[in-house]
Amino acid sequence: MITALRGMKDILPPQNEKYSYILENTAAIVKKYGFVFIETPILEETTLFKRSVGESSDIVGKEMYQFIDKGGNDVCLRPEGTAGVVRAFIEKKYDRQGGIHRFFYHGPMFRYERPQKGRFRQFHQFGVESFGVESYLEDAAIILMLKEILDFFGIRYTLKINSLGCSDCMPPYRETLMKFLDEKEGELCEDCQRRKATNPIRVFDCKNSKCQEVLIPAPRLRENLCASCDTHFNSLLTLLDAKGVAYEIDPNLVRGLDYYNKTAFEFVSGDLGAQNAVAGGGRYDKLVSFLDGKETPAIGFAIGIERLMEMIETPPKEREGYYFGALCEEAITPIFVAASKQRRTDKVTLSYDVRSLKAHLKAADKAGARYCAVIGEDELAQRQLWVKDLVEKEEEKRALE
Numbered sequence: 297m298i299t300a301l302r303g304m305k306d307i308l309p310p311q312n313e314k315y316s317y318i319l320e321n322t323a324a325i326v327k328k329y330g331f332v333f334i335e336t337p338i339l340e341e342t343t344l345f346k347r348s349v350g351e352s353s354d355i356v357g358k359e360m361y362q363f364i365d366k367g368g369n370d371v372c373l374r375p376e377g378t379a380g381v382v383r384a385f386i387e388k389k390y391d392r393q394g395g396i397h398r399f400f401y402h403g404p405m406f407r408y409e410r411p412q413k414g415r416f417r418q419f420h421q422f423g424v425e426s427f428g429v430e431s432y433l434e435d436a437a438i439i440l441m442l443k444e445i446l447d448f449f450g451i452r453y454t455l456k457i458n459s460l461g462c463s464d465c466m467p468p469y470r471e472t473l474m475k476f477l478d479e480k481e482g483e484l485c486e487d488c489q490r491r492k493a494t495n496p497i498r499v500f501d502c503k504n505s506k507c508q509e510v511l512i513p514a515p516r517l518r519e520n521l522c523a524s525c526d527t528h529f530n531s532l533l534t535l536l537d538a539k540g541v542a543y544e545i546d547p548n549l550v551r552g553l554d555y556y557n558k559t560a561f562e563f564v565s566g567d568l569g570a571q572n573a574v575a576g577g578g579r580y581d582k583l584v585s586f587l588d589g590k591e592t593p594a595i596g597f598a599i600g601i602e603r604l605m606e607m608i609e610t611p612p613k614e615r616e617g618y619y620f621g622a623l624c625e626e627a628i629t630p631i632f633v634a635a636s637k638q639r640r641t642d643k644v645t646l647s648y649d650v651r652s653l654k655a656h657l658k659a660a661d662k663a664g665a666r667y668c669a670v671i672g673e674d675e676l677a678q679r680q681l682w683v684k685d686l687v688e689k690e691e692e693k694r695a696l697e
């Protein structure tokens with residue numbers, strides 16, 4: 297028997313209901329904030345991810361589904377959505393137009409990680425990307441929008457937030473951190489020694505308790521932010537306070553992707569287990585120019601749909617539409633015709649079998665229909681349809697026409 301690949305899952309009933317419920321309601325919320333739907337390819341040139349997500353990240357370094365296609369191109373299944381959206385943004389010359397552009401997308405992402413609870417090799421994200429606003433006001437709006445989404449689904453979470461500085465304050469800070477890490481070299485795990493050589497701030501992401509202890513007295517970026525980043529971060533926090541949004545400043549929050557600057561945030565939940573981030577995002581003001589576009593400030597986030605599904609109940613399904621069935625052989629054609637007509641306006645489940653009324657009523661109930669409509673010999677003679685409302689328990693006859 298052929299089975300799905302390790303770390304890859306089907307989304308089948310009844311989970312499919314939850315999946316659509318999340319997509320529909322999340323899309324409805326982000327549309328209120330002016331985001332429009334876009335779709336970008338799942339396969340992109342490998343270079344795109346190397347240059348955006350970054351060679352020093354685990355995603356690019358260890359987890360890419362990368363291969364050479366039949367034309368000899370080095371391609372990759374997207375591990376995340378931001379890079380493709382930015383590529384499309386530049387390719388379509390939105391950067392040259394200027395102004396504000398807000399997009400949302402959803403679909404599968406691929407990371408060759410070790411599968412565990414809440415961590416898959418193919419998973420789905422709902423993401424948003426906003427281009428053209430430098431102000432902290434957009435950071436606040438984006439965070440509030442994500443909070444509105446998670447509140448809609450009634451989940452419990454903590455908002456963790458940090459500032460990753462910019463190209464002015466990050467390089468001198470990196471020097472300071474390097475000096476500290478050089479002194480602690482022998483005490484760091486192998487991964488952190490590698491991180492030190494590639495992207496030292498990643499050491500804060502280390503889950504090793506020994507490393508975390510060693511890093512307690514490490515210099516922190518928050519105290520080394522330039523005036524502009526400091527003002528940006530403080531203005532954002534003040535606005536979140538004014539809106540009554542609870543957050544935790546987490547100096548260890550560095551995010552696993554290289555393109556971020558200034559604001560970085562994650563919504564984590566104690567209801568999730570070890571993989572506790574339900575959504576994450578941040579600012580990436582340099583990515584558009586880094587990928588050869590015109591410098592454009594940007595910010596976005598992505599929600600892990602499987603992780604959100606894990607935390608919510610399937611919404612109760614309301615009875616909907618019609619079930620049509622024939623009580624005798626001669627009624628098959630008329631019921632088929634009637635069902636086709638009804639489908640112009642309603643959802644219709646049509647039975648192809650001749651059955652008793654009792655059997656049809658049972659099947660209509662199972663199909664989740666609101667109405668059960670049948671044609672038997674009497675109805676045929678009178679050119680009528682017998683209809684029962686399964687909620688109000690009322691019966692009536694309607695003219696077939």
Ligand code: HAM
Nearest residue numbers: 376378415416419573574575576577578596597598600
């Ligand atoms: P990310 O933090 O790598 O960010 O992923 C966002 C969310 O995707 C995570 O919080 C998590 O819920 C979910 N996720 C990540 N990996 C897995 C996995 N292996 N299995 C299941 N769920 C997973 C990004 O991808 C950025 N592109 C977000 C962003 C958009 N930043 C700016 N704009």
